[in-house]
Amino acid sequence: MDIFAQQILNGLVLGSVYALVALGYTMVYGILGLINFAHGEVVMIGAMIALAVVSILLSAFPEMHPLLTILLAGVSAILVCMALAFLIERLAYRPLRNAPRLAPLITAIGISILLQNIAMIIWGRKYKTVPQIFPTETFELFGASITSVQIFIITISAVLMTGLLVIVHFTKLGRAMRATSESQRVAGLMGINVNKIISVTFMMGAGLAAVAGILIAGNYSVVHYSMGFMLGLKAFTAAVLGGIGNLGGAVLGGLLLGLIESIGAGYIGDLTGGFLGSHYQDVFAFVVLIVVLVFRPTGIMGERVSERA
Amino acid sequence: MSFLETHALGVRYGGIRAVRGVDISVEEGETVALIGANGAGKSSMLNAIAGVLPHTGRVSFDNEDLTNRPVFDRVRLGISMVPEGRGVFGRLTVEENLLMGAYLGNSQKDQDLDLKQMYDFFPRLKERRRQTGGTLSGGEQQMLAIGRALMSRPKLLLLDEPSMGLAPIMVEKIFEVIRGVSKTGVTILLVEQNARLALQSSQRAYVMESGELSITGESNELLYSPKIRSSYLGEGD
Ligand SMILES: Nc1ncnc2c1ncn2[C@@H]1O[C@H](COP(=O)(O)OP(=O)(O)OP(=O)(O)O)[C@@H](O)[C@H]1O
Ligand SMILES: [Mg+2]
Numbered sequence: 001m002d003i004f005a006q007q008i009l010n011g012l013v014l015g016s017v018y019a020l021v022a023l024g025y026t027m028v029y030g031i032l033g034l035i036n037f038a039h040g041e042v043v044m045i046g047a048m049i050a051l052a053v054v055s056i057l058l059s060a061f062p063e064m065h066p067l068l069t070i071l072l073a074g075v076s077a078i079l080v081c082m083a084l085a086f087l088i089e090r091l092a093y094r095p096l097r098n099a100p101r102l103a104p105l106i107t108a109i110g111i112s113i114l115l116q117n118i119a120m121i122i123w124g125r126k127y128k129t130v131p132q133i134f135p136t137e138t139f140e141l142f143g144a145s146i147t148s149v150q151i152f153i154i155t156i157s158a159v160l161m162t163g164l165l166v167i168v169h170f171t172k173l174g175r176a177m178r179a180t181s182e183s184q185r186v187a188g189l190m191g192i193n194v195n196k197i198i199s200v201t202f203m204m205g206a207g208l209a210a211v212a213g214i215l216i217a218g219n220y221s222v223v224h225y226s227m228g229f230m231l232g233l234k235a236f237t238a239a240v241l242g243g244i245g246n247l248g249g250a251v252l253g254g255l256l257l258g259l260i261e262s263i264g265a266g267y268i269g270d271l272t273g274g275f276l277g278s279h280y281q282d283v284f285a286f287v288v289l290i291v292v293l294v295f296r297p298t299g300i301m302g303e304r305v306s307e308r309a
Numbered sequence: 310m311s312f313l314e315t316h317a318l319g320v321r322y323g324g325i326r327a328v329r330g331v332d333i334s335v336e337e338g339e340t341v342a343l344i345g346a347n348g349a350g351k352s353s354m355l356n357a358i359a360g361v362l363p364h365t366g367r368v369s370f371d372n373e374d375l376t377n378r379p380v381f382d383r384v385r386l387g388i389s390m391v392p393e394g395r396g397v398f399g400r401l402t403v404e405e406n407l408l409m410g411a412y413l414g415n416s417q418k419d420q421d422l423d424l425k426q427m428y429d430f431f432p433r434l435k436e437r438r439r440q441t442g443g444t445l446s447g448g449e450q451q452m453l454a455i456g457r458a459l460m461s462r463p464k465l466l467l468l469d470e471p472s473m474g475l476a477p478i479m480v481e482k483i484f485e486v487i488r489g490v491s492k493t494g495v496t497i498l499l500v501e502q503n504a505r506l507a508l509q510s511s512q513r514a515y516v517m518e519s520g521e522l523s524i525t526g527e528s529n530e531l532l533y534s535p536k537i538r539s540s541y542l543g544e545g546d
Contacts, residue, residue, distance in 0.1 A: 172408075178400065183396060186396035187409075188360075188361055188380040189359060189384065189396065190457075190461075191384035191385060191413035193381045
C-alpha cells in the first residue's frame with residue numbers, strides 16, 4: 001500500500017467534510033459579517049438526529065432498505081438543523097443586528113455552549129456508536145484503499161458543493177443572496193426581503209452542516225455531544241484559509257486543511273523523531289490558522305476582509 | 310389625495326433631527342424637484358419615502374398608507390429609488406444588476422423586453438453587460454442605477470443626486486434620460502445639488518433648509534426668484 005496516496009485520499013475525505021461545514025461559516029459571514037460559532041453544534045445536532053432516526057427505524061422496521069433508512073434519517077436531520085438555524089438567527093442574532101460586533105459573537109459562543117448542553121442532556125455524556133447500515137466494502141485506488149463510506153462522503157460532498165455554487169451563481173435566489181451580502185440597504189430597494197434571504201442563508205448552511213454531521217458519523221462510527229466543537233473550529237479555520245466570505249475559498253480551504261492534517265499526521269512521527277504521534281493531528285489546523293492570520297489574513301481567495309473584520 | 314403625500318414627515322439620527330415635519334405632495338405624472346444645501350435633509354426625505362429609514366409622520370402613495378410598510382412592500386407598490394452614490398452592486402455583473410431591478414417582477418418575457426429596452430437606452434451597458442458593476446465609470450454606474458430602477462416598471466421614481474460626481478457631458482446625457490422617463494408617464498421626485506438643472510427638468514420644486522421646507526413653487530418661476538438665484542443658482546444680487 002502506498003502510504004502517501006493513502007494520506008492524500010484520507011485528506012480529501014476529511015477535507016470534503018470540512019468544506020461542507022466551512023461553506024456555512026462563510027455564507028453567514030458573507031451576508032452578515034458574523035462568525036457563527038454555533039455552526040459546529042448544528043453539525044453535531046445533525047449527526048445526533050440522524051442517529052436517533054436510524055436507531056428507531058432499525059428497531060421498528062428491520063426489513064427496511066438501508067438506502068431508505070439513510071435517506072429518511074438524512075432528511076430528518078436536515079429539516080431539524082434548518083429549523084434550528086432559522087430559530088437561532090431569528091431569536092438570537094436578529095435582535096443584535098445593529099449591536100456592536102462583540103455582542104453577536106459572544107451570543108454565538110453562548111448558543112454553542114447551550115446546544116452542547118442540551119445535546120448532553122438528551123443524548124448523554126457517553127460516546128454513542130453508529131450502527132453499520134451498509135456492509136462496508138474496500139476498493140483499491142492508485143495504490144490506496146478506499147471504503148464505500150469514503151466514496152459516499154466524497155460523492156455527496158461534491159454534489160452538494162456543486163449544487164450550492166450553481167444556486168449562488170446562476171439562480172435568482174443566489175443573485176439576491178449576493179446582492180444582500182454587498183448591501184442590505186440597496187438589496188431592500190430592489191424589493192428583496194432581506195430578512196428572508198438571511199434566514200434562507202442560515203438554513204442552507206445548516207442543511208450542509210447536517211449532511212456533514214451524518215458523513216462524519218458514518219466515517220468514524222461514533223458521535224458525541226462535543227463533536228461539533230473541534231469540527232467547527234477546524235471548518236472555521238478552513239473558511240479563513242480559503243478567504244472567509246468566499247464560497248470557492250471555503251471549498252479550497254476545506255480540502256487543503258484536510259490534506260494538511262492527513263499528510264501531517266502521517267509524517268509527524270518521523271519529523272519529530274517519534275516525539276509527537278499522529279494523535280497530534282489537531283495541532284495542524286491551529287498552526288494553519290495562526291500562520292494565515294499572521295501572514296495573509298484575507299486567506300487564499302479572500303478580498304477586502306480587513307475593513308469588515 | 311395626491312399620488313404621493315407626506316404628512317409631518319420626520320427623520321432623526323440619534324439626537325439629530327434631519328427632517329422636521331415635512332408635508333409634500335406630488336401628483337401623478339409630475340416631476341418634482343427637491344433642492345437644498347448640503348445636509349438640508351433631502352436624502353433623508355427620499356430614504357424615508359422609500360422605506361429604508363424609519364420615520365415619524367405619514368407617507369401615502371397611490372391611495373395606500375405606507376407608514377408601516379417595509380421597503381420591499383413599497384417597491385411592490387411601484388416605488389423605485391436610485392440612491393445617493395448609485396448603490397451599484399460592484400461584484401454583480403451589469404446584467405445581474407439590471408435583473409436585480411426586476412426582482413419582484415413580471416414575466417420572463419416582460420423582463421427580457423425591459424432588458425432589451427434598457428440596452429437600447431444605454432448602449433454602453435450592453436457592451437459591458439458581462440463586466441462587474443465595480444469596473445464601470447461613475448457615469449456608467451449612474452446609467453446602470455437608473456436602468457436598474459426602471460426594470461421594476463415603477464410608478465414613482467425617486468432620484469437622489471443623479472448628477473453627483475459626473476462630467477458635464479454625462480450629466481446632460483443622464484438628464485436627457487430622466488426627461489425621457491418622465492415623458493413615459495412615470496412620476497419623479499428628484500433630489501439634486503445642481504439646482505438649475507433640477508428646476509429646468511421639473512414642473513414644481515420644494516426647497517429644504519435645515520430639515521424644513523422653506524420655499525415651494527413652480528419650477529420656472531423659482532428659476533427667476535431672486536432668493537433662489539442668490540442662494541441656489543450661484544448668482545449674486
Ligand atoms: N447616518 C447618519 N447618521 C447621523 N446623521 C446623519 C446620517 N445621515 C445624515 N445625517 C445628518 O442628517 C442631516 C441631513 O442629512 P441628509 O443626508 O438627509 O442631507 P442631504 O440634504 O441629502 O445632504 P447632501 O446634499 O449632502 O446629500 C445632516 O445634518 C446629516 O449630517
Ligand atoms: Mg443627500
